[in-house]
Amino acid sequence: MTGAWGHLLRSLHLKTLSLWIPKTCFSLKARAFWTSVTRCGLHTKPSMPPCDFTPERYQSLAYSRVLEIHKQHLSPVHTAYFPEPLLLHQGHVEWLFDHEGNRYLDFFSGIVTVSVGHCHPKVNAAAQRQLGRLWHTSSVFFHPLIHEYAEKLSALLPEPLKVVFLVNSGSEANDLAMLMARAHSNSTDIISFRGAYHGCSPYTLGLTNVGIYKMDLPHGMGCQPTMCPDIFHGPWGGSHCRDSPVQTIRKCSCAPDCCQAKDQYIEQFKDTLSTSVAKSIAGFFAEPIQGVNGVVQYPKGFLKEAFELVRERGGVCIADEVQTGFGRLGSHFWGFQTHDVLPDIVTMAKGIGNGFPMAAVVTTPDIAKSLTKRMLHFNTFGGNPMACAVGSAVLEVIKEENLQENSQEVGTYMLLKLAKLRDEFEIVGDVRGKGLMIGIEMVKDKESHQPLPREEVNQIHHDCKCMGLLIGRGGLFSQTFRIAPSMCITKPEVDFAVEVFRSALIQHMERRAK
Numbered sequence: 001m002t003g004a005w006g007h008l009l010r011s012l013h014l015k016t017l018s019l020w021i022p023k024t025c026f027s028l029k030a031r032a033f034w035t036s037v038t039r040c041g042l043h044t045k046p047s048m049p050p051c052d053f054t055p056e057r058y059q060s061l062a063y064s065r066v067l068e069i070h071k072q073h074l075s076p077v078h079t080a081y082f083p084e085p086l087l088l089h090q091g092h093v094e095w096l097f098d099h100e101g102n103r104y105l106d107f108f109s110g111i112v113t114v115s116v117g118h119c120h121p122k123v124n125a126a127a128q129r130q131l132g133r134l135w136h137t138s139s140v141f142f143h144p145l146i147h148e149y150a151e152k153l154s155a156l157l158p159e160p161l162k163v164v165f166l167v168n169s170g171s172e173a174n175d176l177a178m179l180m181a182r183a184h185s186n187s188t189d190i191i192s193f194r195g196a197y198h199g200c201s202p203y204t205l206g207l208t209n210v211g212i213y214k215m216d217l218p219h220g221m222g223c224q225p226t227m228c229p230d231i232f233h234g235p236w237g238g239s240h241c242r243d244s245p246v247q248t249i250r251k252c253s254c255a256p257d258c259c260q261a262k263d264q265y266i267e268q269f270k271d272t273l274s275t276s277v278a279k280s281i282a283g284f285f286a287e288p289i290q291g292v293n294g295v296v297q298y299p300k301g302f303l304k305e306a307f308e309l310v311r312e313r314g315g316v317c318i319a320d321e322v323q324t325g326f327g328r329l330g331s332h333f334w335g336f337q338t339h340d341v342l343p344d345i346v347t348m349a350k351g352i353g354n355g356f357p358m359a360a361v362v363t364t365p366d367i368a369k370s371l372t373k374r375m376l377h378f379n380t381f382g383g384n385p386m387a388c389a390v391g392s393a394v395l396e397v398i399k400e401e402n403l404q405e406n407s408q409e410v411g412t413y414m415l416l417k418l419a420k421l422r423d424e425f426e427i428v429g430d431v432r433g434k435g436l437m438i439g440i441e442m443v444k445d446k447e448s449h450q451p452l453p454r455e456e457v458n459q460i461h462h463d464c465k466c467m468g469l470l471i472g473r474g475g476l477f478s479q480t481f482r483i484a485p486s487m488c489i490t491k492p493e494v495d496f497a498v499e500v501f502r503s504a505l506i507q508h509m510e511r512r513a514k
Contacts, residue, residue: 008333009197010430011453017406019145019334027159030414037184039495041137043143043501044302045500045502046155046467046496046499046503048105048468048496048497049105049212049337049490049496050154051092051095051103051195052290053092053093053095053403054102055089055090055097056089056090058089058101059464060089060099061491063099063304065286066087066135066175069275073092075230075385079475080406081335081461081465082461082462083462084443086098086104086465087099087283088157091106091114091118091119092117092118092119092494093117093119093486093488094106094117094485094488094489095118095172096118096470097239102468103468104122104316104465104468104470104495105467105469105470105485105493105496106470106485106486107466107469107470107471107472107483107484107485107489107497108116108470108471108472108482108483108484109484109485109487110355111115111350112328112350112351112482113226113324113354113355114293114351114352114354114444114474114486115326115327115328115350115351115352115354115394115398115403115486116354116397116398116401116403116486116487116488117354117486117488118170118355118411120393120397120423122165122393122396122398123354123390123499124374125393126200126389126390126392126393127356127386127389127390127393129389130145130254130385130386130389131388132194132383133384134385134387135197135201135384135385136381136384136385137385138380139378139379139380139382139386140385143385143388143498145385146166146385146389147387148390148392149166149388149392150164150166150384151215152392152437153360153362153391153395154362155454156333156334156395157346157362158242158342160364160365161342161346161362161363161364162341162362162364162365163362163363163364163365163367163368164360164361164362164380165359165360165361165362165363165368165377165379165380165382166191166359166379166388167268167359167360167379168357168358168359168379168381168382169198169199169349169359169493170320170322170349170359171173171198171199171200171201171204172199172323172359172382172512173347173348173349173359173360173361174198174201174203174204174285174318174322174347174479175199175201175203175204176319176361177285177318177345177347177361177363178190178203178204178207178282178283178348179375180316180345180361180363180368180370180371181283181316181318181345181367181379181426182222182282183279183342183367183370183371183373183374183375184316184366184367185265185281185282185283185314185315185316185368186280186373187278187282187314187315188221188222188282189223189224189277189278189281189282190206190207190222190223190281190282190284190315191223191224191225191226191272191273191277191281191283191284191310191479192207192208192209192223192224192225192226192284192285192286192313193225193226193228193229193286193287193291194209194226194227194228195209195210195228195230195292195293195296195435195476196208196210196225196228196285196286196287196290196293197210197257197287197290197291197292197375197496198285198287198320198357199292200213202219203219203220204220205219205220206219206220206221206223207223207285208220209225210292210293210476211476214324215404216488220364220504221331224272224276225251226268226269226272227265227268227269227486228290228293228296228298229261229262229265229268229298229299230296230298231248231250231261231297231299232250232429232432232441232449233297233449234261234265234372235264235287236252236260236261236264236265236299237252237261237299237483238250238251238252238254238261239251239252240255240259241259241261241299241300242297242298242299242300242432243300243338243339243434243483244297244415244434245412245415245416245420245434246415246416246431246432247419247420247431248430249422249446250428252377257265258461259299259300259301259302261299262298262300262302262305263301264298264302265266265298265302265427266302266305266306266309267293269288269306269309270309270331273309273313277313277315279306279308279315280313280315281311281313281314281315281342282314282315282316283310283316283317283318283345284306284307284310284316284317284318285318285320286303286318286319286320286337287319287320287321287322287323287335288303288305288320288321288324288329288334288336288338289323289324289329289335289433289437290321291322291323291324291437291474291482292474293474293475293476294433294439294441294474294475294477294479294480294482295433295438295474295477295480296431296439296441297378297432297434299358299434300339300381301339301438303339303341304339304341305334305342306446307341307394314346316345317341317344317345317365318343318344318346318347319335319336319341319343319344319346319347320347320480321334321335321336321346321347321348321380321438322347322348322349322350322358322359323350323351323484324393324437325346325351325352325422326348326351326352326398326439327403327404327407327435327487328351328407328435328436328475328484328487329399329407329411329434329435329436329437330404330407330408330409330412330434330435330436331408331434331435332409334405334484337355338434341486342445342497344363344364344367345361345363345364346362347359347360347361347368348361348362348364349489350389351394353387353390353394354390356387356390356391357387358385358387360389360392378472380403386437390417397489398435401488403487403488404487405416406487406489407435407436407486407487408435410436410490410491410494411433411434411435411436411437411438412435413485413491413494414436414438414494414497414498415431415438415492417495418431418438418446418498418501419431421440421498421501421502421505422440424502425509426445426446427442427443427444427445427452427456427505427509428440428441428442428443429439429441429442429443429446429449429510430443433483436483436485436487436489437483437484438475438482438483438484438486439475439478439481439482439483440480440481440483440501441475441479442456442457442460442479442480442481443479451475451477451479452479452502454477454478456478456508457473457478457481459480459509459511460481460496460504460505460507460509461473463503463504463507464500464501464504467500467503467504468500469496469500469501470496471483471485471497471501481501483497
């Protein structure tokens with residue numbers, strides 16, 4: 001046994017991981033090796049890219065005490081990843097550090113929320129300046145920042161989407177959009193896709209069609225689901241149908257300018273209009289790409305035709321940009337633009353504030369007037385000075401650092417690398433997405449498309465974490481890995497992430513073989 005191995009194994013015996021290990025980017029290859037060995041055994045692991053940041057020493061609650069408090073005083077709903085949930089301490093751009101000082105590449109950005117990077121210096125500075133000036137007024141008094149921000153945000157949207165309502169979360173934004181649609185149309189029924197996620201408030205639960213969020217009590221009245229035009233799982237769709245650098249491996253005979261799958265799914269949408277809603281409807285909600293359902297994309301041209309059908313029934317069309325907006329998809333600033341449609345209402349949250357609680361609804365003057373005729377809409381914290389200062393800084397960073405363009409370039413690079421893993425591994429059924437919103441669907445085999453059992457997906461997920469990569473989960477059976485890093489991510493970091501994921505797949509296949 002070499003001296004290095006002997007020292008390493010003695011360290012393991014002494015449970016070194018329970019101690020603070022400062023991360024000063026010493027021989028980062030050795031550091032990644034150390035973390036992977038102590039966390040996941042003696043399997044060769046990829047080396048982390050360099051990082052010039054040293055986190056502060058963690059001096060707060062002991063991990064065991066955190067677990068006790070969580071059990072006694074916080075929601076019993078189980079949402080945390082991993083059997084031993086990560087206790088995160090500090091963030092820097094695309095990196096996160098836990099309470100033991102271990103470094104992780106964050107490829108889920110707080111559930112598609114940290115758009116420009118953790119603790120971006122320009123955003124931090126804007127928040128700190130405003131923190132010392134004015135926190136809160138409510139809308140009964142004016143302050144300049146809300147006016148500056150409304151002008152900046154509305155300039156990024158096409159006419160006539162020029163009236164901004166500021167709220168605090170995506171659920172609030174979609175709640176308000178539902179009210180607007182019903183007030184303007186004087187109708188009740190609202191349609192959304194199966195697999196859609198539009199919030200978890202009592203009102204938006206009617207729009208959300210993912211089983212684990214449903215409950216056996218009345219909620220979200222007047223909402224009707226319709227078939228999701230899912231090219232991978234649905235009955236129609238193939239290798240020419242979606243707007244992505246990577247297509248599904250299922251073949252189709254569609255011509256470049258004529259998607260047969262789109263036509264078939266439109267017939268199903270027409271069937272919903274004919275059988276499940278009133279002759280006049282309030283509206284139709286759609287995510288440009290479904291997020292929680294596992295980054296599901298629709299056939300090209302579907303939303304455009306669906307919007308026309310909705311408007312024929314007197315309804316308004318709502319684009320839920322909570323996950324897709326602010327340049328994440330690369331080719332366009334807003335997801336709806338990738339479908340060549342113009343919504344009547346756009347909702348947005350998450351990346352709008354880089355993690356600061358902030359959201360918005362943008363609509364037309366006519367729809368805004370319809371709402372104000374029906375009610376006095378008021379939101380105590382919406383558009384507060386702190387949120388507007390942060391939101392303005394985020395918009396400036398996206399522009400100054402060309403983050404939309406980076407999403408396009410680096411996202412396409414990553415999709416093409418992940419597609420090679422799909423070709424290599426039978427359990428990788430589909431790779432899909434656009435820009436820096438990517439899904440990797442795990443299956444038992446490519447022929448059946450049946451989801452890989454949850455416990456197997458959990459193992460792969462955990463192995464990625466052990467090697468320093470944090471990714472998300474989605475899909476009706478939690479079978480899809482969701483990748484949505486901050487838009488400042490680089491190609492070397494993508495190379496590391498893909499190496500880690502490939503290593504996790506190899507480890508999984510080795511376990512299967514045993």
